[in-house]
Amino acid sequence: MATTTTSFTITRLSTTTNRLRATSINSSNTTLHHRTRLTNKHTLKSTTFPKISAIISVGDKLPDATLSYFDSDNELQTTTISDLTKSKKTILFAVPGAFTPTCSQKHLPGFVEKSSELKAKGVNTIACISVNDAFVMKAWKVERNIGDEVLMLSDGNGDFTKAIGCELDLSDNVVGLGVRSRRYAMLVEDGVVKVLNLEEGGAFTSSSAEDMLAAL
Numbered sequence: 747m748a749t750t751t752t753s754f755t756i757t758r759l760s761t762t763t764n765r766l767r768a769t770s771i772n773s774s775n776t777t778l779h780h781r782t783r784l785t786n787k788h789t790l791k792s793t794t795f796p797k798i799s800a801i802i803s804v805g806d807k808l809p810d811a812t813l814s815y816f817d818s819d820n821e822l823q824t825t826t827i828s829d830l831t832k833s834k835k836t837i838l839f840a841v842p843g844a845f846t847p848t849c850s851q852k853h854l855p856g857f858v859e860k861s862s863e864l865k866a867k868g869v870n871t872i873a874c875i876s877v878n879d880a881f882v883m884k885a886w887k888v889e890r891n892i893g894d895e896v897l898m899l900s901d902g903n904g905d906f907t908k909a910i911g912c913e914l915d916l917s918d919n920v921v922g923l924g925v926r927s928r929r930y931a932m933l934v935e936d937g938v939v940k941v942l943n944l945e946e947g948g949a950f951t952s953s954s955a956e957d958m959l960a961a962l
Contacts, residue, residue, distance in 0.1 A: 800930075803939065805939065806938070816887075831935075832937055840928065841875075843876060843877075843926055854874055864955065912944070928947075929948060
């Protein structure tokens with residue numbers, strides 16, 4: 747009798763243990779699945795950008811807009827896209843933000859360094875556009891020790907950027923950048939876009955000064 751009771755007790759314990767193990771495994775699988783979903787969601791959010799597109803394209807005439815800047819006498823001035831491009835060969839390049847790493851270390855310095863070569867190929871004006879106010883653009887110009895090689899233009903409200911469909915929404919960025927401009931470089935002749943190198947997100951692969959030199 748004792749043996750039978752012991753066997754029955756062991757069987758019940760074994761069955762209970764198996765159930766606990768099964769419950770633990772199912773719980774682990776559910777947790778892993780939940781974590782995988784969270785991880786995948788986080789990865790997609792941090793690595794995907796909207797498809798590269800813009801309202802403007804090669805062959806289009808640029809819409810007019812007013813941009814601001816500080817001149818060499820530290821006076822606030824305004825200019826228009828029409829003034830910058832009419833009967834001229836102009837390079838307009840845009841950055842997501844003044845003082846940001848890629849913009850400060852690579853994109854802007856490249857056009858400053860290559861300005862003479864670009865102008866030797868017939869470019870009349872090289873202008874940097876950013877959705878920053880004119881005071882920030884002036885401070886960036888001073889910090890980078892830029893003379894008249896590149897005109898530093900403020901599209902403070904993003905009017906021109908929106909008009910050509912090049913907004914970049916960085917509102918979910920922890921730095922709090924909000925809506926900025928995509929990075930691009932374009933060659934404009936008499937107001938018409940001849941070359942447009944538009945980057946995905948904040949990438950820097952095809953809008954450098956070297957890229958524009960190669961296109962001239």
